[in-house]
Amino acid sequence: MATFQDKMRPPHGVDPEYWFTQVYQKYQGHPLLTLVGLYRGNFHKFMLAVLFFFIKHACVWVLPIVTANIINDITSGAPETAQNILFYTVLMVALICLNVPMNYLYTDYKSQATRYAETGLRKALIRKLQELSIAYHVETRSGRLQSKIMRDVEAVEGLSTQLFLSILNIALNVGVALAVTVTKSMVVFVFFLVTTPIAAVTMVSFRNVMRRRNAEFRKEMEETSARVMEMVELIPVTRAHALEEEEIRKMSGQLFAVAEKGYRLDLVQALFGSVGWAIFQIFQVICLAFTGYLAFRGRILAGDITLYQSYFATIVNQVSAVITLVPIIAKGIESVNSIGEVLLSEDVEQNDGKRTVDRVEGSFSFRDVHFHYHDNEKDVLNGLNLEVKQGETIALVGESGAGKSTIINMVIGFYLAESGALLMDGQDLREIDLRSYRKYLAVVPQTSILFSGTIRENIVYGCGEVSEEKLEEVIRAANLKELIDSLPMGLETSVGEHGGKLSGGQRQRISIARALIRDPRVIVLDEATSALDSISEKLIQEAVNNLTRNRTTFIVAHRLSTIRDADRIAVIAEGRCVEYGTYEELMERKGAFYELKKLQS
Helix, strand or coil: CCCHHHHCCCHHHCCHHHHHHHHHHHCCCCHHHHHHHHCCCCHHHHHHHHHHHHHHCHHHHHHHHHHHHHHHHHHHCCCCHHHHHHHHHHHHHHHHHHHHHHHHHHHHHHHHHHHHHHHHHHHHHHHHHHHECHHHHHHCCHHHHHHHHHHHHHHHHHHHHHHHHHHHHHHHHHHHHHHHHHHHCHHHHHHHHCHHHHHHHHHHHHHHHHHHHHHHHHHHHHHHHHHHHHHHHCHHHHHHCCCHHHHHHHHHHHHHHHHHHHHHHHHHHHHHHHHHHHHHHHHHHHHHHHHHHHHHCCCCCCHHHHHHHHHHHHHHHHHHHHHHHHHHHHHHHHHHHHHHHHHCCCCECCCCCCECCCCCCCCEEEEEEEECCCCCCCCCEEEEEEEECCCCEEEEECCCCCCHHHHHHHHHCCCCCCEEEEEECCEEHHHECHHHHHCCEEEECCCCCCCCCEHHHHHCCCCCCCCHHHHHHHHHHCCCHHHHHHCCCHHHCECCHHHCCCCHHHHHHHHHHHHHHCCCCEEEEECCCCCCCHHHHHHHHHHHHHHHCCCEEEEECCCHHHHCCCCEEEEEECCEEEEEECHHHHHHHCCHHHHHHHHHC
């Protein structure tokens, strides 16, 4: 039996995330063509859904004909009236019962197509977010990205349903009504057609203002989502400083801004819908008077008044439904464009086609490296020269803003030299596939980053199968043995969101264990012992020594007393290395490092 994933397999065997990105690239700037492209390979499912919709609604279309025929039989005194009533009753009951299985099949095929697009779009966004540069993520608030993945994809799914199913269903309803009408009375058919231009004029008159209001509301929602995430993360700081009311005041202002945009959108939508409804209700009353007059003059039978009135109501309701769909369509189109902002972004780390590395020794050479950030023309690194030998531990020290974090981000490959070169084992990092290089790299940030899983899951993250012997060895090296033995569930203990159930020192040792289990050749270590108590500092320092043994290590040092054992210390100032040597050598020179050390004494 086919699984749900089998039913939703992508067209032509293409991975969904690649497929949807390609569609956006092909039709960029054309949201409706983009939407159509997303469903290539699934159009047959939409057609089947429409077919089953047609069958399940047959009872609605046949009922006016049955009603008119029964009234006409009764008023004309036809001898077979009783038999006809019985026949029509059986026919209607059969059609009504048929609605149940047809509705199931309609929903099945419709949902397969739309859920495929919904899942594929989210996967495409997630893949793209993994490919986008670190600079992009630094400049883009995570709340906005979350809004695109959840809210905008949902709006696109809604747009798909409206365009591919509701519009087709509306066309079927109107088509059946007009087809029956034209076979019975051309005069009434022409009258029905008069309403179409009015509907078109009503829709066009509101289109531009609807698009503008939806764009404003969408951007304000993204901003609110970003601020809510920031507020939640800041709750411990807010509570600690009794700033709850200040935070509530700030968020209230943002929420009122969203409410105002939503209020304006609601008013436009309400006016749009009510104007269209009023116009068509007036025409329905006119239709009643018109067909009544025709029956009075003998041009149609009395029972046909009910038939035409029902079908005219169908046409009116369907055209009104089109008007009602316009706000939803406008919102969906805006969301298609919003998703495109991510999928069409070119700020991507380029690795395809570059040389892969299958071995890393760990020597690095910074040669006259220059680098600046997008939003700042001033160079952060300004002719940096630095030589690091295989297996050395290098500590980077200097004032804030000197360029230390930029250097370690370049070692990781987050940023690349704009001029000059950073060589790893003699290879320019700009010329190699950074993904293959990073397999030999481990990073331990100052603020440990854990996800809401178990201790085991956080340690072995990304390593596949790990033997219990190796895991036990890593736990001992990271000084985690005593902690894990003290927990009732041991390694299976949940760490909570962001590791909130553990202390700072415990989280940091888990981060070190995560680095150790990768057996890296290069370590990037942001001061791991800052802001910790003396016991935690001692445990972590021992774990760090185990981690860095025989591995090339870059340490960003904030507390200079912790780097006595470093092989070399690089003093960074204004994007350059102004001093380089051992701890003892730099202290003897009484230069920049000596002055920094005096400030911390």
